[in-house]
Structures are given as structure tokens and as C-alpha cells.
Amino acid sequence: MWVPAKFRSKVLAEPVRRPQLIEHSSDKNKNKNLETRPQQHPILSAQQHSISQELHGKKPAVFKMPVDYSKWDALELSDDSDVEVHPNVDKRSFIRAKQNQIHQQRFERKNKIETYKYERVVNDGLLKRINALLAALESHSADADKRSPDELMFMAIMETAGDSPNEAPPPPPAGVHTQEKEQPTYSKMMAALVDQVKAKVDEDKPENRFAAYVEDVKSHKAKVEDLQRQLLEELDSLEKEEGRKITSENIHTGFDSSHVTKGKAEDKSTGEAKKSTQKAQTVEVLNPQALGKPLLTKKSDGQQSSGADADADEPMGGDDDDEDEVEASELGKKFASIKAGDYRTCLEFISQHPEVVAEKETDGLLVLAFNSAIDGAYELARQCVHQALLLQYCRALGRDGVRMFFKRITTPGHQAQKVFFDDVNSTFARIKSRAKEIEKQRAQEEAEGTGGVEQIQLHAVDPNTTINIQIPPENSSDPAEIKAKELFNAFPPGLQRALESGSLDEVNKVLGKMSVEEAEEIVAQLSEGGMLSVEEQIIDATTEEGQKALKEFEEQEKAAQQEQAAEQAALSKYSDDPE
Incomplete structure (x- = not known):
């Protein structure tokens, strides 16, 4: 704001007055340090007061939300494009070489980890057998003066050999000890250890040969234990190095969520009732081999099978897992019962039961229309054809095109409405024509006496x-x-x-x-x-x-x-x- 010169000194010299809290005389002892801390205005909010205090130099108004990015420091990138190289070095070649180097180091590190883990498992099995050999030798220490030390060593070896159930060590993981065609068994390892002990004792020629055997076996045990300790240290170091970097192999799904639209409770109860009915119809038979024959299936065209219906005295239950004939489901019949032209109800039904758009539901409604036409119920047949083609169009247009399709067929004079109703009329005409042909054929067969069910009968061709x-x-x-x-x-x-x-x-x-x-x-x-x-x-x-x-x-x-x-x-x- 511009200020005239004659008023400038006066304005600048006048201090800014701040609102002061009025302290009651009875609260002086309670608020001794009130003057030392900033006073908050009784009307201003906390944020406005903080800004006011900053303007007057009392305290800074700091509004920060700390974000910790330190966890990304361990991210290992093998193709970092921001790296700077010498002008005489090709950047792409350098990045590619760096990438290969990181991948090679990672592979070698994992291979060492698997190798050290496997060697520790093998050494643990070897230590158990060395401890058993030492225990067997010490158990014969009382006979050291009476028998030969070599004989006692042989006896100890035979005693420990029968105690080990698994002579072969576990197979190595993929990529570990590939240079060895066959892993030696624990018996061969112990035999090599005993040979080394005997060679050492024969070379030293001690006075107490039995005690030398025991000491040399203990020295081999100490070597294996020291090797185990070194392997453990190396393994810990490699695992720390492996966990220090975040790689693509550490990526996993933190959380996952999904939502499934369920049907109404009544549909679920209906499905459970069907399952219970099917289970209740299953009976035990005396000849279970006959159930596996394809001849024991029930046909839907009214013909008898060679199973339950061919044997009236002993009914047998077949499996319900076979492929059923095409027929309208309960859900499809509910959709077919909706009056043709009530597209709002049809759209709501499809939204609540999206599974009704399946191809089998369309085929089932068309079969129902054909059977109705044969029985002479042409109105019901036309209704089923209309609803079946409605489902067929919705399935062809996909989920996103269902509402658009209903909007277009309800628009008077729209081309989609004409195409749909032409399809309904032509399909119904074909079904009606075929139904009349079947009725005519049946009537002709009944008149000629050639109708009925075809059967197979056994008769001799030659009368003799x-x-x-x-x-x-x-x-x-x-x-x-x-x-x-x-x-x-x-x-x-x-x-x-x-x-x-x-x-x-x-x-x-x-x-x-x-x-x-x-x-x-x-x-x-x-x-x-x-x-x-x-x-x-x-x-x-x-x-x-x-x-x-x-x-x-x-x-x-x-x-x-x-x-x-x-x-x-x-x-x-x-x-x-x-x-």
C-alpha cells in the first residue's frame, strides 16, 4: 500500500498493537508463566493465531507432513537410464553390461546360498555318524588292553553302520554340485574318514593306539564342526546381502479384494433344494459295475433306457454328472413369464440375474417354444421366442450394450426395433411351420398304423x-x-x-x-x-x-x-x- 511521505514516518514508527488477554487477580498465582508463552486471541482460530504469531516474530508457522522415502534406498535397478558415463563410452553398452553384471552376481549369490544350505544338511548327517562312532569307541575303552585297537575300531564301525536308516544324503537342489555325477553315501564318507585315521595312526606310531584312534576321530569331528560354523557365517552374510536390495522377486500381492454379485436368497434356496432332491434319489445297487455303463442313462425323449426303466423290479440310480438335454431352467422360465413389451421389468431382471444371458438359457427357451407350438399353445411359443431372442441380443451386445439396446427398441420407429421384431416373427414362423409338419406326420402315422415306438426284437430269420x-x-x-x-x-x-x-x-x-x-x-x-x-x-x-x-x-x-x-x-x- 502506498503511503504519503508526511505520514510515512508516523506509520512506521507506530508499533503494531496485539490483543492482550485480561488476567483476573485471583488467577495470578495459577498463571505465573502466562506472559512467557504466546497469547492466543479468543476469537481467532488456532491457524490464524499461528500466522499472527509468525508475523509478529513470536514463532514460525510450520505445517509439514513428513514422508519417509528411505525404504526405496534399497531398490536395485539393473537398467538405470540416469547413469552418467564417460563421453568415450557408449551409454547403452555400459547399461547393458551393468545389467548383466547385476544379474550374474544375483544368480551366483543365490546359487551359493543353496549350496551352503545343502552342505550344512549333509554335514549334519555326517556329524551324527561321527558322534555315534565316538560313542561306540568309548564304550569299548575298557577292552582296550585286552583286544587289538584295530579290532575295536572295526567293531565300532559295524555297530554304527546298522544304526543309520538313511545311507544316502538328500538329493541336491537344481544347480548345486552339478559337477558331481553321484553323491557319495554316508557309509563311503565314514569309510574314508576311518582310512584317514588309520593312516595317521600308522604314520605316528603312538604307544596307545586306541587312544590315538579316539583323538583323531575327535579332531575330524572338530574340523566338521568348524566347517559348519564357517558355512553358517557365510550363509548369514549372503542372506543379508540378498535382503539388502529390493528386486523384482520381492514383489508380491500386498492385499487383494474382489466383489461377486450374488443372486437372491430364494434362488439359492431353490438350488439347494435341487441338490438335496438329487442326493435323495441316489440308491445303493447290488451291481455297481452297471452304473458305469453308458447304457444306464435316462433319455428325455420318452424312450426307455436299459437301466432303471428296463428293470421295473429293481430301480437303479444313475449319475447326474452326465450332460443333460437342453431344456429351460427355472430362471429362464421366470424370465419367459414376463409379459412381452415390459422392457423395464426385463432390464431389472437381467441386472439382478446376469447369468440368465447365458447361451443355454436362450436354447432352453427356444426348445420350450417349440414344445409349446407342438402342443398348440402358440401364444406361449411366441412369448418364449421373444424372450429368447431378447437374451440373445443382450449377450451379443455385451454388458455395456444392454441398456443401450433396451433404449433403442423402446424408441418408436427406431431401426433396432424393426430388426428385432422381424427376427422374432421369422423365428416364430419357422417354429410354427415345423410344429404343424410334425402334427401332420403324427396324424398320418396313426392313420396308417405305423406309429409307436421303434423296438428291437430277436427272431430267427430262417424258420428252420x-x-x-x-x-x-x-x-x-x-x-x-x-x-x-x-x-x-x-x-x-x-x-x-x-x-x-x-x-x-x-x-x-x-x-x-x-x-x-x-x-x-x-x-x-x-x-x-x-x-x-x-x-x-x-x-x-x-x-x-x-x-x-x-x-x-x-x-x-x-x-x-x-x-x-x-x-x-x-x-x-x-x-x-x-x-
Whole structure:
């Protein structure tokens, strides 16, 4: 602020007045040191008072938050680009060489650490055996005057050799002692130590040979212990050096967090109820090998399997882990029940249950639409097609495009709305047309009497032959019969009882309850195991039964000839047609 000259001296000479606290006379003794510390204004805040004190020279206003960067001092960078080199030295080559040097030193340091750790483990095992040898020698000290020292040494070696359960040391880690093809066993180490002790005693020729043996073994023990101490010191030094620097290998996940959107509690309870129902339906069977056969699966098209449904007396439970047929799930049916055109509810449902956008849900709704069209429920079929294609479009657009898709199809006159409804109409038209074709085909089959379920039945082609059933024996050494018995044991109990009865009609009843594919596989296994044999039938015409069978055979031959003649006449009728 500019001040005129005539007032300048007066302004500068006048001291700045500071607010003073009024001290009560009764508080003089309590606040003796009040004048020595700065007084805070009763109205100003603590920060304003601190700034005021700084302006008047009382104390500095310091506002600092210390940040400790010392932990990054140990960071080791192998490619530091800020390094300064001599002008005559290529900087890139220098950095590359420095990087290789750091990596090589790090590798050598780790290899030494692993080597020292392994050597300490081996030396610990050797020390145990040296201590055992010393204990065995000292136990024979009373016999030193009676027996030869060499004999006592041999006895001590034999005693300690039987006490060691693991003769071979542990295998070295990767990269440790690679120059040695085979690591010597502890027995070889102890044998070499005893040879050295004997050579030393033979060279010195002491008076008390046994005592010399003991002293030399103790000296070897002291050497191994001193080596262990040196290895420990070197290991501690290398580990400190390794931990002094922060490298990329020290990087690890400090903390991690994830969030999963869960469904409603009612959906969870429904899933648990399904699991409990499936577990409750599992029963124990007498023939567990049959459960592993692919023939024991239940089909969804109404056909019977060769397992539980082919054997009504003994129901068996199959595994639920096999691949199921495509069908609409409970979640998909809930989505299909939403009225077509209520896109707000559809969007909320997809947001709460994102798993409904899966491809299997779309396929399940289309199957439900097809079945509804066959039953004549065309409105329900159209509703399922609409919801299925809605899920298909949402899945194709991805998570981010779902809201944009709903916004566009709800906009009147938008191109996306036209494309979507055209797709719905064409898909529903195809399903409806195919359903009508199936209805027409079924009606035609019923009129002609050719409808029903296709079955596999066993009959002899030649009237002069019969099909006999042979059950493989229980105890047999023939490999073919053993294999046939394994096939027989894998059959359902109902089929086993039918085969044991020896009646072809009973076998046909069981085969009639199976699907065509399963029945064909059963027949193939019966032929493979030799359980079906075709034999020529001998008719005795002298008996009443033989004459009756002969008469039936002649009638069958006559009918076959008439049928063949009718076919030839039908062919000759159209022989002159140029088309």
C-alpha cells in the first residue's frame, strides 16, 4: 500500500498493537508463566493465531507432513537410464553390461546360498555318524588292553553302520554340485574318514593306539564342526546381502479384494433344494459295475433306457454328472413369464440375474417354444421366442450394450426395433411351420398304423433255426468265458433274469423297454459274449407237434411266395413309364 511521505514516518514508527488477554487477580498465582508463552486471541482460530504469531516474530508457522522415502534406498535397478558415463563410452553398452553384471552376481549369490544350505544338511548327517562312532569307541575303552585297537575300531564301525536308516544324503537342489555325477553315501564318507585315521595312526606310531584312534576321530569331528560354523557365517552374510536390495522377486500381492454379485436368497434356496432332491434319489445297487455303463442313462425323449426303466423290479440310480438335454431352467422360465413389451421389468431382471444371458438359457427357451407350438399353445411359443431372442441380443451386445439396446427398441420407429421384431416373427414362423409338419406326420402315422415306438426284437430269420441262450459259467479258466461273464454281470438285473430263464420272449420284453440304440448295443454284447447261438431245428413229422410245426412252416413259405409274386407284378406295372 502506498503511503504519503508526511505520514510515512508516523506509520512506521507506530508499533503494531496485539490483543492482550485480561488476567483476573485471583488467577495470578495459577498463571505465573502466562506472559512467557504466546497469547492466543479468543476469537481467532488456532491457524490464524499461528500466522499472527509468525508475523509478529513470536514463532514460525510450520505445517509439514513428513514422508519417509528411505525404504526405496534399497531398490536395485539393473537398467538405470540416469547413469552418467564417460563421453568415450557408449551409454547403452555400459547399461547393458551393468545389467548383466547385476544379474550374474544375483544368480551366483543365490546359487551359493543353496549350496551352503545343502552342505550344512549333509554335514549334519555326517556329524551324527561321527558322534555315534565316538560313542561306540568309548564304550569299548575298557577292552582296550585286552583286544587289538584295530579290532575295536572295526567293531565300532559295524555297530554304527546298522544304526543309520538313511545311507544316502538328500538329493541336491537344481544347480548345486552339478559337477558331481553321484553323491557319495554316508557309509563311503565314514569309510574314508576311518582310512584317514588309520593312516595317521600308522604314520605316528603312538604307544596307545586306541587312544590315538579316539583323538583323531575327535579332531575330524572338530574340523566338521568348524566347517559348519564357517558355512553358517557365510550363509548369514549372503542372506543379508540378498535382503539388502529390493528386486523384482520381492514383489508380491500386498492385499487383494474382489466383489461377486450374488443372486437372491430364494434362488439359492431353490438350488439347494435341487441338490438335496438329487442326493435323495441316489440308491445303493447290488451291481455297481452297471452304473458305469453308458447304457444306464435316462433319455428325455420318452424312450426307455436299459437301466432303471428296463428293470421295473429293481430301480437303479444313475449319475447326474452326465450332460443333460437342453431344456429351460427355472430362471429362464421366470424370465419367459414376463409379459412381452415390459422392457423395464426385463432390464431389472437381467441386472439382478446376469447369468440368465447365458447361451443355454436362450436354447432352453427356444426348445420350450417349440414344445409349446407342438402342443398348440402358440401364444406361449411366441412369448418364449421373444424372450429368447431378447437374451440373445443382450449377450451379443455385451454388458455395456444392454441398456443401450433396451433404449433403442423402446424408441418408436427406431431401426433396432424393426430388426428385432422381424427376427422374432421369422423365428416364430419357422417354429410354427415345423410344429404343424410334425402334427401332420403324427396324424398320418396313426392313420396308417405305423406309429409307436421303434423296438428291437430277436427272431430267427430262417424258420428252420432257433435262437438259444447260453449263460457263461461262474468259475471258468477260459479267457473267452471270463470276458463273457464280465459282460453278463454288467447287464441290468432284469435282463440277467430274462437270460437266466432261457426264454427268448422274456429277453424281447426287456429289449422292448429300451431305446433302439441301447438295445442294439445289448444285442452286440450278447453276440460278443457268445450268449446267443443259432441252431438248426429238426422237425419230427411222426409226432403231432412235428406235424403242426411242419404245417406252419409250409404256410409261411406259401405266404412268402405270394408276397414275392405281388411285388414283381407291381414292378412290371410301371416298367413302360418313361418318367
